[in-house]
Amino acid sequence: MDILTKKVKGTEDILPSESYKWQFVEELMREEAQKNGFKEIRTPVFEHTVLFNRSVGETTDVVQKEMYTFDTKGGESITLRPEGTAGAARAYLEHAVYNEGLPVKVYYQLTCYRYEKAQAGRQREFHQFGMETYGAADAGADAEMICAANNIFERLGLENIRLEINSIGCKTCRKDYTNALKEYFGEHKASLCETCLSRLDRNPMRILDCKNESCKKIARNAPVVLDYICSDCSEHFDKVKTFLNAADVEFEVNPTIVRGLDYYTKTVFEFVTDSIGAQGTVCGGGRYDGLIEELGGQPTPALGFAMGIERLMMVMKAENIELPEEDTCDIYIAALGEDAMIRAFGLVQDLRNSSITAETDIMGRGLRAQMKYANKIKAKYSAVIGDDDLKNNSVKIKNMTTGETVDAPLDDFVEVFSDIILNNAVGALNDLIGTDADMSFSDFLNRIN
Ligand code: HAM
Numbered sequence: 001m002d003i004l005t006k007k008v009k010g011t012e013d014i015l016p017s018e019s020y021k022w023q024f025v026e027e028l029m030r031e032e033a034q035k036n037g038f039k040e041i042r043t044p045v046f047e048h049t050v051l052f053n054r055s056v057g058e059t060t061d062v063v064q065k066e067m068y069t070f071d072t073k074g075g076e077s078i079t080l081r082p083e084g085t086a087g088a089a090r091a092y093l094e095h096a097v098y099n100e101g102l103p104v105k106v107y108y109q110l111t112c113y114r115y116e117k118a119q120a121g122r123q124r125e126f127h128q129f130g131m132e133t134y135g136a137a138d139a140g141a142d143a144e145m146i147c148a149a150n151n152i153f154e155r156l157g158l159e160n161i162r163l164e165i166n167s168i169g170c171k172t173c174r175k176d177y178t179n180a181l182k183e184y185f186g187e188h189k190a191s192l193c194e195t196c197l198s199r200l201d202r203n204p205m206r207i208l209d210c211k212n213e214s215c216k217k218i219a220r221n222a223p224v225v226l227d228y229i230c231s232d233c234s235e236h237f238d239k240v241k242t243f244l245n246a247a248d249v250e251f252e253v254n255p256t257i258v259r260g261l262d263y264y265t266k267t268v269f270e271f272v273t274d275s276i277g278a279q280g281t282v283c284g285g286g287r288y289d290g291l292i293e294e295l296g297g298q299p300t301p302a303l304g305f306a307m308g309i310e311r312l313m314m315v316m317k318a319e320n321i322e323l324p325e326e327d328t329c330d331i332y333i334a335a336l337g338e339d340a341m342i343r344a345f346g347l348v349q350d351l352r353n354s355s356i357t358a359e360t361d362i363m364g365r366g367l368r369a370q371m372k373y374a375n376k377i378k379a380k381y382s383a384v385i386g387d388d389d390l391k392n393n394s395v396k397i398k399n400m401t402t403g404e405t406v407d408a409p410l411d412d413f414v415e416v417f418s419d420i421i422l423n424n425a426v427g428a429l430n431d432l433i434g435t436d437a438d439m440s441f442s443d444f445l446n447r448i449n
Contacts, residue, residue: 025323038131041091044081045110056083058202060260103136112126113125119279135302142267146251158319162273164251165251166257168264169266195212208222209258236266237267257270265287332377347360375400
């Protein structure tokens with residue numbers, strides 16, 4: 001196939017027939033973030049390379065192997081963001097957002113870039129939805145974060161997804177654990193890949209998430225961090241669990257979770273599924289109490305998560321989750337002849353200005369072809385304007401499902417059609433209330449949205 005019409009490996013197109021699903025999911029995420037008091041942050045696609053080296057960590061797979069890094073013509077080293085946390089933290093510091101009062105709570109929806117081996121659920125360009133909180137040290141903030149992610153999965157109706165949590169301790173207790181890992185992996189040097197050999201001295205925890213099979217095998221019996229955390233971290237972790245229990249959020253403690261990025265401290269968590277193959281981690285996050293200081297700010301506790309939207313879509317497909325059907329055009333106005341076309345064009349603009357989805361012919365097609373198109377786009381109503389209708393100031397509005405027609409004066413077309421739409425909405429609402437009197441208020445809001 002010609003390269004001009006072939007996408008780059010590891011990238012995906014979201015086509016018009018699929019995009020409404022993305023919009024639905026993204027809107028639900030945005031709503032969830034806003035309900036929790038989070039505001040959107042938008043940061044650039046690329047940042048100075050050193051920002052990721054410093055935050056994600058020099059010895060991580062992401063920095064060592066996966067970043068899209070290039071020198072600009074001006075000689076600066078630039079990297080396409082492999083994740084959203086670093087850019088958000090940089091913006092928080094650069095614009096002194098902390099002056100707006102703590103905690104600062106932000107969310108984002110963005111594309112990320114990692115030069116990974118492309119496979120199902122692992123792309124080189126992918127989308128993340130993430131939430132970050134700055135300034136909150138309390139375990140309630142950890143639980144709030146986890147509950148928000150959990151709510152998104154629950155509201156989407158996912159069943160085959162579980163929450164796994166762990167604590168990887170603070171700077172102080174990490175030292176003992178690092179020593180234990182050095183000792184353990186030191187005895188298995190012969191089985192480690194070259195990258196992991198170089199990690200052994202600098203950051204042996206990174207060996208635990210190496211993708212190399214031989215390293216993975218050795219890592220399975222390595223000491224677990226939960227056995228090394230200090231009493232402060234342990235108390236914090238207990239509190240997180242208590243809050244999660246209070247919110248009826250089910251979880252498992254998985255002492256092997258360490259996450260693949262360097263900034264994490266204390267609580268870490270992942271939402272994992274078995275229904276989409278090897279890349280089963282749909283969402284990952286945790287605390288990163290040292291990052292803001294590492295980037296030059298005041299010591300500031302912080303935490304967050306990000307979920308991969310492609311992976312989420314895959315789970316939804318695997319679980320046969322049905323999304324509301326895409327809304328179709330309210331009315332198609334077909335026209336016969338030049339004068340009618342001009343009138344139809346004007347009417348369609350007026351309808352659109354009244355928030356009604358309306359279409360008319362822009363292809364110079366004959367009447368039959370116009371009606372064929374109206375059917376194809378599943379227009380809910382149609383109207384055909386000809387010379388006689390112009391003369392008589394009257395047109396028939398046809399319900400495309402029932403075939404029923406209503407006569408409308410052309411001069412009052414927008415008003416008459418608005419009434420039809422409004423009556424339909426009221427009827428649908430009455431049906432809804434009538435059929436399910438026990439519905440909760442939030443379900444009711446969800447269903448009418
Ligand atoms: P992460 O675990 O590297 O964490 O990525 C979060 C999610 O992004 C993953 O769980 C997965 O769903 C998705 N993801 C990662 N890589 C790929 C890929 N190559 N293809 C498709 N999806 C992918 C972070 O990025 C952290 N910044 C999360 C965070 C926010 N921690 C604190 N705040």
